Amino acid sequence: MRNLDSGKAGGRLNWRQVRTLYLCELRSALRERIIVINSILIPILLYPAIMWVAFTGLMFLEGIKEKAVSRVAVQDWPDQHPDLRLKFERDRQIQLVPWTPATGTNDIKTGSVDALIEFLPPDDSAAALDRNFHARITFSRSIERSSAAQERAADLLNEYRAEWLTREAGRRGISTADWEGPVVELKNVASEKEMGGFLLGLVLPVLFGVMVAVGCFYPAVDSTAGERERHTWETLMSSAASRTSIVTAKYLYVATFGGVAGILNVAAMALTVKPIFAPMLKEAGIHISFTLSPAAVPFVFAAAALLAGFVAAAMMIFAAFARTFREGQTMIMPFYLLVIMPPMFLQIPGLAFSVPLAFIPVVNVTMMVRSALSNQFPLLPIAITLVMSVAMIAACIRLASVVLRFEDVMVGSYNGNLNRFIRERLLNQPPNKPFSPHE
Template sequence: IENGERIDALVFYNSTSRGSAYGAQMVQNALASYSSFLLSEKLLEHGLTIEDLNPVNVEKIDVAPEESQGTEILATLIPYLLLIYIFAGAMNIGLDTTAGEKERGSMPVLLVNQVSRSSIATGKILYVMTIAILNSIFTFIGLIIAFKLGGPAFGAENLNLSSLSVSTLVGLFITLLTMSGLAAALIVLLGSIARNVKEGSGYVMPIYIMAIVLGIATMQMESPDNPLLYLIPLVNSIFVMKDIITVNFVTARFLLMLISNLAYVSIFIYFLTRVFNSERIMDSSGS
């Protein structure tokens, strides 16, 4: 080094071992710091500093509103996890209260009561919807606690939890209601068509996989301006939740999501009532 010669340092590590890779990175950082130190010493001999070699000083300034800064991680993870846990919470209960009752023979007993079939359909959807909402709410609370206690471990040192104000939580809850109602209505409908729980699982599983794919595909996406996308079920709820979390609430988008989801739920209730009015569902054997 004193003679101006270049030194080649070889760092051997095992890429399949996290500890080894982490150690190699630490050694590389230490050598980079030492190299900067030697460079500074050389420059001082000529009356220069490292800053003199960088004539352009770049500074990034965040122009986003203060209340929405630090919400990127929340907007990425919360909509995805809520969507997944809505379906995870509704699947077993929804199939048990429909195809499961068929297998146990309790469905015909329920349908012969002096209660309208539409009321029975709505009641089952509300029951499954309640379980799905509770599952999602507890997931949401657990996620916030995890970020609160271990933010740096998640790469969320500058996480802005203050953005979750009362108005934000109310907006998220309303969106959660419509999304869980849509999921519950669809699962109950498919479970009612199935002859048993196994067959019902086969009907619901593709929908669950599609929800996972949609959640992953939209994690890094920003909310689009195209209003037609807010008519697509599940996708519209994800984008609206992103708007709410990042404090970029747009009333038109929220209303489109709300109206379209309620319309889908109404359609599912209509077809579910038609299924309950069918004589085939009275037969627990499904024949």
């Protein structure tokens, strides 16, 4: 073990060397299929494709449900309401099946009948209105066809009831406003653009954090453990470039792919979310604009740079102790899960970007993206997020510089992980003795 603080082991930072090595790393990465797929293609294609498949399948199933015919048995049609039976007979989604005294709940459970309508005498209070009736629908909520039949039958009954009450009120000289009672009217003051920003703010930030982590994952492993496994690490270390320049170039390369992955994912989702949601929203009569606000763009780029900078530095620290690509994946995976898990719990609509959240790494950047997409820019939480993110990046870079001062870690001969390194080298604790059955 050697602690190397001077000479070629550390060397001064040369930005010309950094630029040359950085471009070389980028060109090499673009020839690696696994990096191109995970850092470029997946952010662009994966989640838009998943959303398209999910909503296309949902629309397909809804279409099948709409085309399905509900078999309804009716007991004792009310004689004074012939139009009601005619209304059911004309509905193409309902098939009236003969009712017999044996028809009951067993027929609904076995599927031979989807719903049973029984017309009963009205209650005491309802009997005051001439020709009034009481309808009871028997169905099984555990059977989808039966639930659909109940909804269709109830809609037809309510529709006929409204028409009949309107006619009866007109015969008695009563206006609709007199018998309808209180009317509730809903008015949404949010514009189409604000609604689009709200929905984007619920979906995109979570995917953004995941994609930045995915974009950094394979480049971080490939630039450290992958180089050692290919036996190109020693060649690079023996070049004229200082080790500080080499590590800086690799760090910038990993951070670049992470930031690009996050930005590509946001751009792809912003462009594809409207065509995906448009058919469903149009059918529901909802008009939403999914246009990304120009004011949000700088915050998205800043968030991508900050989150990628922190994740890249931390992942490279973990991967620095790996000697093979598989070891690198194993060492980074706990931190990777730690990065992608917190944003999963931030999809609560009422959760605000507050000062306490601004002090939590990863969560603060994710909430900043969410607020920006919703056209909300709280200055104090954003300022705290920027300061905290820069501080975390600086702390990771400082730890990386300490780790890489040790020759055995730099060349990959150190047999341990980050936890053991901190305990033995930085805290000067004695190494754990191996277990011996003879002791």
